[in-house]
Amino acid sequence: MLDFKGEGADKFKEDYILRYMLDVESRGSSSLLNIEAFTDPTAYSLKVKIPGSDESREVKVDLMETFNYLLGLQIKNISAPHTISAEFERDSEKRLCIKGRIAEKARGAWWFRTVTGTTLDGRKFLVIWRKRPGLENPEGVEQDNLVLDTWFTKMGYSSKDSEFDTIYVNGTNNLENLKTPDDLWKVRLIEEDFKRLMFEDAGV
């Protein structure tokens, strides 16, 4: 895979074997934490080695519950899943808009689930989990985020009396675009803090 020739190669090879294996190699693998798989939080699984053999099997992981634990949330509410369907059009400025309205439909492509709660130090959190059927395609991301914005507004989360300190969402988004000068909440990425909190105390 990599060529270890030339000056300094020996030292580098040694370093590589000692550190790369653990540090770099496992980065994208699903045995530690795979950020890409957060596009569908309901289907996250880990490969776990079966003791006493060389084989491994898939184990489902409940990301939502793990994250609540990592944040140390005292949970106030966990919503039932919402499935949403939507159609799109572009306006005269070519901005993407919802055609008609978004609707809760059993087979809707967009899926949301929220957790609200407080941490020990009194901060109020809203965690929005969503499936991102648009994956990493520009048009798909645009649609996913428009549905998120529309749904978020419809649920009234941005209104002042909700008063969350922090809103977590998985995946790139435009939520802060909806902020008014009175709003105090900040948006953070679930993936980033998930990873950080998971490895923070392990000394990685």
Place this chain on the structure above:
Amino acid sequence: MAKAKKQKTAIPFSYKLALNQWLLSLFGVSKFEDLALHLRDERLEGLDENNIYRFHHALVTYFPALPELTPAVLLEYDQNIVKHTGNLNERRIAHGEKPITWKYFQYLSLLFTEIYLDRYFADPESLRSAITSQINLLNEGKDEADLIQGFDDSADANADLNKLAFWMATGGGKTLIMHANILQYRYYVEKNRKHRELNRIILLTPNEGLSQQHLREFQASGIEAEIFNKDGGSLFTGHSVEIIEITKLKDEMGDKTVAVDAFEGNNLVLIDEGHRGAASGEEGAWMRYRNALCEKGFSFEYSATFAQAVRGNARLTSLYSRCILSDYSYRYFYNDGFGKDYQILNLDSDTQAQHLEVYLTACLLAFFQQQKLFKSNEAAFRTFHIEKPLWIFVGSKVTATLATKDASDIVEILKYLARFVADRAASIARITQVLSQGLVTATGKNLFANRFSFLNTSGLQANTLFDEILATLFNAAGGGLLYVENLKGAQGEIALKIGADNEPFGVINVGDDAKLVKLCAENGIETGEREFSGSLFHGINKGDSTVNVLIGSKKFTEGWNSWRVSTLGLMNIGATEGAQIIQLFGRGVRLKGFNQTLKRSARTALPDGVTRPKHIEILETLSIFGIHADYMAQFRDFLEEEGLPGDDERLEFFLPVIRNLGTQPLKTIRLKKQINGVNTEFGDAFRQLAPIPTLSMPTEYLQKNKVVLNWYPKIQAIKSKGMIGGDEDAAPNITYFQPKHIAFLDIANLYFNIERYKAERGWYNINITREAIKQLLSDQSWYQLCIPASELELGDYNRIYQWQEIAIALLKKYVERYYSYSKREWEMPHLEYSDLSASDPNLLLHESPGDGGYRIRIEDSQEEIVEKLNELKAIIESGTLKNWEFRGMKAIWFGKHLYQPLLYLEQGIVEISPVPLNKGEKDFVEDLKSFCDNNTGYLSGKEMYLLRNLSKGKGVGFFEAGNFHPDFILWLLIDGKQFVTFLDPKGIRNIGLNDPKVQFYQTVKDIEKRLGNTAVVLNSFIISNTPSHETTKLWSVKKSDIQARNVVFQEEDKSTYIKSILEKVNA
């Protein structure tokens, strides 16, 4: 009463700081203000996209050729600070807390520490002799009493130099500075391979409350710390910071105390508020212990009140003169606009004794005015983080028992309040007297003139005011008798009520509550007690607190915090307690401020659409009065010692300008104010109406205008200083990432970094995907990376961290370009020409009342400057346009500028708003002027106008060019055609040939074409004050190629560049 004359040295302590002076001299300045002048701008806070502090760029721009602090050395220090700050912020970011952003004075403190520690470890002998020369310089021609004692040169230099002190106002963030100092010290210890010699890290605090607070703050910064436990912890010494109260250190082991000998002498010792021991002299026990602890180690000491601590002690004065590294005491803090304003209601003793009732009524009214004002517009004031006003009475005695003097002062206050409420007729008469006549002092000055602007304009009669005071201040609309109630449920608390059944309006917090209640009863005040009750004191900061008055001697100096304090009554202040009083004052003037800037609203740059509520200055002012006149005299002495103006006659000077708007409307470019009903300012329209871009591969434009990243300076900063040179003359190596590099990059980390960058910049309407990041990294068409080839070789594993850092820097720049490009493409059709209106903010209409002009703030009462400014004002008003220059401040008369004079300021003697011209700008105006004077022929038949373009929010700016606000707009009117030219004098060391600001000469032509008005011609020039030989080397292009991009060189082509601009414009 005659004022006791105390033995005074001629020179204030703040002018005797030899070490501090030496550091300033390395920057070629003699005053802190001369450094601050270039860094004070809030927009310089934070990191650029290369993870370099913007302060660093400002320093290099204004101090490019320092012999000892070359740009490379400064960058090395900067990068150390970046790294340490990153460590302190890691945990904060992970917990969603606000990361540390250094203010300029904090950055300078850290930079000074870098400079000092670097030299201390490398060559203590020459550091010592450098400081010694500075001491000799300071001593030159001084009186015996003012001489600073030098080092004891026979001893080991390390022992002379291992103590540093930071003089920093309360609220200046000394705790965070301390955290960074620990990391800085550790770094240099390790770098010099001395870490085996370091034993423990110990923090000495004055009391347990502060120890606990420090423990929490260490945790927030992710620094391991623990409260010292003499029976354990030895296993991990050196790993975590051990916090111990100074009072627990003793010569011998005891029950609760520990012998100093138990620690060895090679520790890093940190001292918070060490002055509390210092006042008892150098031989005082605590200083002996401290010296023992750091005998072979090092110590950092932090205090807000060194001036008080060394008062009248020559030995201490000399000692601290040699070890105070940075001085950001109150006067700087205050003059930078931090904290509340303050007014000292100070009477001579005779007048006060005769008019005590009127005086106290006036103080009560001053407080009530704050209450009433706050109630009238609560929501607006809350935006500026102003809390419900609170009136506190404090003394300085920090004793658990009730001092007799405290008690008699408290009783005196209570008796006054009781009289005020009970005697309606007399109180109304006094209110009338205060509001209509004020109170005249022995010198004939009316102490309360202009103090009641809000009450006086409310149109209320004195009897109505009295009723309102009863209801608002005393929670007793119907009036009644004062009732003092000992709260048994809350130790040491006494409730104050009017009548037993009303809500308490105040609380007394003292050590011996029973004794005080008894004393009240003896003085004819009705008393009682309540068995079960919560603490009123702890509820003061809660929203539903009914308490308006707090009387208490201890709490305020022991870590109690409240943003509510708005009026301060002093009781029982003695002559020896200066340090405590200054601390108390420091807590009283704390202000959260708009956007938590900690600044007074008048000194905060407010975004458009936000206006200061009327009379807000009343709530942003701390009124201070004393129940005895000698307390106030004492207090003023303390303030003066700190260099704070003790008088309230601080100056804000308004300087008018002469305007000349020309004969025909001048064209400027601007974005339409609204698009489809949405404001375009601050990009609102783009965010709300435009298609949401997703980060993608480069367009043709982005391939043509590449991101250029020069990593050479960073490499030089990392290498040790001795190795610089050699590759300096070679052309930089331009290269790209290869798959072998990309394989090592952490894509998730890149993605998180870019998402965070997006949030920092407020670009919420762009989508970032990991996919795009991967594709961009394997594409070479959008960037150039200048870096020595060896740095990209596989060799040292640590290089992959550097590659990661490079990738982040490249991608951030690209995202910025991409976002700007998307915005520009969408906004371009909405650009238009507009006529410069007479109300344009560029014409200085908003800075001062009436017709506008400059607003100038003058520190202290510098009569000479005021006199000179009055002279200038007279020159302007008479229109004689005479030359005017004073201590590096200069008025520039140029009739073709739309207003005159323009002001230039070389040193920080005053503060001018809008900011004065810098040297490059001044030189340009003078060059243009002399061209006009010498080429009258060229100008015949032409009209020329110049206008200084202000920065963000006020002037003409071009977001697509990296939010470029060119410094000047020049109009040439020839035969009905307008040639509009944007000019920007600047140093171009830190920007590349492809920088959007340089490329703007083309962008502006695109705009011209788009707008399609043949009567208007647009051009843009950069006027470089960096010489061409440097630029050609940095950019590796010929001078003529640079000139082809409309960059002219100000210094080497001084006599020709103006002409070449004008010829190119009108080609």
